[in-house]
Amino acid sequence: MASLIDPTGTAFLLAESRTMPMHVGGLHLFERPEGAGRDYGRQMYESMRDVDEVAPLFLKRPHRSLTTAGQLVWVEDDQFDIEHHVQHGALPQPGRVRELLELAGRLHSTRMAWERPLWEATVIEGLRDGRIALYTKTHHALVDGISAMRLLQSVLSTDGERTAMPAPWDARTRRTSSSTSGSAAPPQATDLTDLPLRTLRSALAIAGEAAGLPAALARTVTRGVRNETSAISLHAPRTIFNQKITGSRRFAAQDWPVARLRGIGKATGTTINDVVLAMCAGAVRAYLLELDALPDAPLVAMVPVGLNARQANAASTDGGNAVGSVMCRLGTDLPDPADRLRTIHASMTDGKQALSTMTPAQILAMSALGQAPAIIAPLLRLEGMMRPPYNLIISNVPGPRTTHYWNGARLVGTYPLSIPINGMALNITCTSYDGRLAFGLIGCRRTVPHLQRMLGHLDTELTALERAAGVT
Amino acid sequence: MASLIDPTGTAFLLAESRTMPMHVGGLHLFERPEGAGRDYGRQMYESMRDVDEVAPLFLKRPHRSLTTAGQLVWVEDDQFDIEHHVQHGALPQPGRVRELLELAGRLHSTRMAWERPLWEATVIEGLRDGRIALYTKTHHALVDGISAMRLLQSVLSTDGERTAMPAPWDARTRRTSSSTSGSAAPPQATDLTDLPLRTLRSALAIAGEAAGLPAALARTVTRGVRNETSAISLHAPRTIFNQKITGSRRFAAQDWPVARLRGIGKATGTTINDVVLAMCAGAVRAYLLELDALPDAPLVAMVPVGLNARQANAASTDGGNAVGSVMCRLGTDLPDPADRLRTIHASMTDGKQALSTMTPAQILAMSALGQAPAIIAPLLRLEGMMRPPYNLIISNVPGPRTTHYWNGARLVGTYPLSIPINGMALNITCTSYDGRLAFGLIGCRRTVPHLQRMLGHLDTELTALERAAGVT
Numbered sequence: 001m002a003s004l005i006d007p008t009g010t011a012f013l014l015a016e017s018r019t020m021p022m023h024v025g026g027l028h029l030f031e032r033p034e035g036a037g038r039d040y041g042r043q044m045y046e047s048m049r050d051v052d053e054v055a056p057l058f059l060k061r062p063h064r065s066l067t068t069a070g071q072l073v074w075v076e077d078d079q080f081d082i083e084h085h086v087q088h089g090a091l092p093q094p095g096r097v098r099e100l101l102e103l104a105g106r107l108h109s110t111r112m113a114w115e116r117p118l119w120e121a122t123v124i125e126g127l128r129d130g131r132i133a134l135y136t137k138t139h140h141a142l143v144d145g146i147s148a149m150r151l152l153q154s155v156l157s158t159d160g161e162r163t164a165m166p167a168p169w170d171a172r173t174r175r176t177s178s179s180t181s182g183s184a185a186p187p188q189a190t191d192l193t194d195l196p197l198r199t200l201r202s203a204l205a206i207a208g209e210a211a212g213l214p215a216a217l218a219r220t221v222t223r224g225v226r227n228e229t230s231a232i233s234l235h236a237p238r239t240i241f242n243q244k245i246t247g248s249r250r251f252a253a254q255d256w257p258v259a260r261l262r263g264i265g266k267a268t269g270t271t272i273n274d275v276v277l278a279m280c281a282g283a284v285r286a287y288l289l290e291l292d293a294l295p296d297a298p299l300v301a302m303v304p305v306g307l308n309a310r311q312a313n314a315a316s317t318d319g320g321n322a323v324g325s326v327m328c329r330l331g332t333d334l335p336d337p338a339d340r341l342r343t344i345h346a347s348m349t350d351g352k353q354a355l356s357t358m359t360p361a362q363i364l365a366m367s368a369l370g371q372a373p374a375i376i377a378p379l380l381r382l383e384g385m386m387r388p389p390y391n392l393i394i395s396n397v398p399g400p401r402t403t404h405y406w407n408g409a410r411l412v413g414t415y416p417l418s419i420p421i422n423g424m425a426l427n428i429t430c431t432s433y434d435g436r437l438a439f440g441l442i443g444c445r446r447t448v449p450h451l452q453r454m455l456g457h458l459d460t461e462l463t464a465l466e467r468a469a470g471v472t
Numbered sequence: 473m474a475s476l477i478d479p480t481g482t483a484f485l486l487a488e489s490r491t492m493p494m495h496v497g498g499l500h501l502f503e504r505p506e507g508a509g510r511d512y513g514r515q516m517y518e519s520m521r522d523v524d525e526v527a528p529l530f531l532k533r534p535h536r537s538l539t540t541a542g543q544l545v546w547v548e549d550d551q552f553d554i555e556h557h558v559q560h561g562a563l564p565q566p567g568r569v570r571e572l573l574e575l576a577g578r579l580h581s582t583r584m585a586w587e588r589p590l591w592e593a594t595v596i597e598g599l600r601d602g603r604i605a606l607y608t609k610t611h612h613a614l615v616d617g618i619s620a621m622r623l624l625q626s627v628l629s630t631d632g633e634r635t636a637m638p639a640p641w642d643a644r645t646r647r648t649s650s651s652t653s654g655s656a657a658p659p660q661a662t663d664l665t666d667l668p669l670r671t672l673r674s675a676l677a678i679a680g681e682a683a684g685l686p687a688a689l690a691r692t693v694t695r696g697v698r699n700e701t702s703a704i705s706l707h708a709p710r711t712i713f714n715q716k717i718t719g720s721r722r723f724a725a726q727d728w729p730v731a732r733l734r735g736i737g738k739a740t741g742t743t744i745n746d747v748v749l750a751m752c753a754g755a756v757r758a759y760l761l762e763l764d765a766l767p768d769a770p771l772v773a774m775v776p777v778g779l780n781a782r783q784a785n786a787a788s789t790d791g792g793n794a795v796g797s798v799m800c801r802l803g804t805d806l807p808d809p810a811d812r813l814r815t816i817h818a819s820m821t822d823g824k825q826a827l828s829t830m831t832p833a834q835i836l837a838m839s840a841l842g843q844a845p846a847i848i849a850p851l852l853r854l855e856g857m858m859r860p861p862y863n864l865i866i867s868n869v870p871g872p873r874t875t876h877y878w879n880g881a882r883l884v885g886t887y888p889l890s891i892p893i894n895g896m897a898l899n900i901t902c903t904s905y906d907g908r909l910a911f912g913l914i915g916c917r918r919t920v921p922h923l924q925r926m927l928g929h930l931d932t933e934l935t936a937l938e939r940a941a942g943v944t
Binding site for chain 1: 490491510511513514517551553556559560561562563564565566571574578582585587588595597598718719720917918
């Protein structure tokens, strides 16, 4: 009945505290299908709730007892109650995106109890434009952030006419994908729920080893982090982001056409990812300036990168992605957007070059930092350091390029919610979908005030970069 | 800056765990004022949120540090953020009372973090009949359940035309009540926020001493609880209510005209409280029968009672109420409603008689059990006992008899949410208001399934009692 929890899963469970819940989230926006009525939100909720057989992954809860010698194991929740996990919510008037982000931030703030399987999903109605949102929450011990995003995608279809599609936690998911393999089902419809847990958390496979890091290697990591002479600089100024956090969250999200970022990249000889980082850099600069909290020295972002281009799209399969991390200088000391983009491009090029010359142990050390900061944080005592190794984490994970549907409801946007930790109060995770690049910003509600302002700054920066690149 | 937390408050903080949050709640239903628009929910939310100066009681958070020698103290939250505490929520379609109770149960399930003042309030819109609900949540370390209910009442007015009325946490509350004392303000408008904390928790004043109970007295309590020969029997059969609980809650609430209960009381020579208990007894019997879980032996309810009638209405002043407890046999083994009511009446009469002959130390022991089960539970290991001392707690606290308003919005119902604990998975708290008797049932979502059914059973039982009393 009981099965072992792998070291990474265990580490995420043990690292969890009231102020640092270790779950990742996704906010997904759907358009109602043609002719759907006023009660469509309830219909969607009911079809997500009324599942005949729930997949095993969604029935497991962590358990520790005398009989397991104190070790954490997965056991099946024999009193599973899907109404606890699949919820139905609504937005107050006027039902703007603002109210939606507020609710998503609140839902993301509460820690999940170990007495039940570690996932929740909330169908949210009440958006004034009639769209329906789905907020999903999955513990990092169960799946990593990327796989959590893919969980929903795995049950979507490119066929807007398809019906009788299962919820991500439906045991039918496996059978459905098998029966449609080679047919109209998109490549993303790989059945994740059927994969072994260690594969599901593939992006963390290496970090998983890091969790069991022997003391000698841990010392190496620590030295690496604190070594100014390293090829990858890990020094960053102290900012408001690098403080102890509370358990309360605020969420901000918005998307922009990928074509606009691509245009800037083409005109300046930089990558889309460089432009993403430049947008973040400009936004963070403007945000900190407004708060009169911009340090003189440039901020450093930790940016997870794939080790080679071929792997970059293989997030949820065995190949893994984002197994290395680059410390990127964001040029927040430079007033000119073009200068910041150039600095970022150079920093990323250097970093990836350095990564390619690193030994596996060094890459492991980097990965451990990048992929599992929550696990490594106690090791490094990030919040206690005079100068943090980096100021914030910015991830960018490619997603599906085509339009997807769930039972005729078109997915129009999908935004990730990651994990702030002590010393890293702000996390920016980006993902692309259907020609748009979505930014999901999650911060400690107290440490990172007025997070919504960052969205305006991102927009301003995108326009400024276009102007600087001469593509407007 | 720091102030000591009294022993009861400390005990409630220390007794708290993820599965047993120690807060009490209130669900209050308001009718929109004449001519109020579609955005009235937002208006009410904003006037609850936009408070110039928050009263000191609502700015305190518990704190423990080296400088306080490990002792818990109250400190002012110097980063107080009212948007964290005053929230704006909404119900999904179709916006029935069912959706409201579901949301209230969810809101009541989450534990409050000690890093902030221990209270929350949520203005809830989306009821299809246009009413607006307010859910309030206050930690038991701050105020007891009765005072928590009174907190809202303390700012209400009997004058439906009055405007510019403050929220309960507004520092103006004190000034307003002072300026109106002797005027149209109702007696309930006593300013609670200005009272010292120990007075606010007056109903727990004696239990407070019990928390610091010396070992010898603790032994007395234990003996009393386990002593079959005691005047107050404390033996009860084992039921599904007497199990370990989870942190997830379900809430059910409804009210009935006091006149109907009074009619039964008059015709049968029993009190309104006896009829309340008989309704609960019949409902619990029907509920357990449906689940095939009714024990042969009758269930026992712990019923807090005032030591004399004069004190019964003085819940929130220094006099205190409910300082004793009666163990009431509910007659759940009897199929006839009239027999159950007779049994309950006799049991309550005996119990009150026994209480009046008890020594102060005995009453203290009873009170400790009744008022602070959460504190005493670890002492008694309720959930570990073969036979629990009682099966559930049923409280009935009188409230205002006249119609009250908040800025022109008429309060049409007010329902208490209390605290289930390990071994006591169901709590029923009743209160009267404006001619109606409101029942608030709160249970562990897992241990007490289908709690909503109890409302139907309560209604059925009231009708059956009327028929039995010949008053229909």
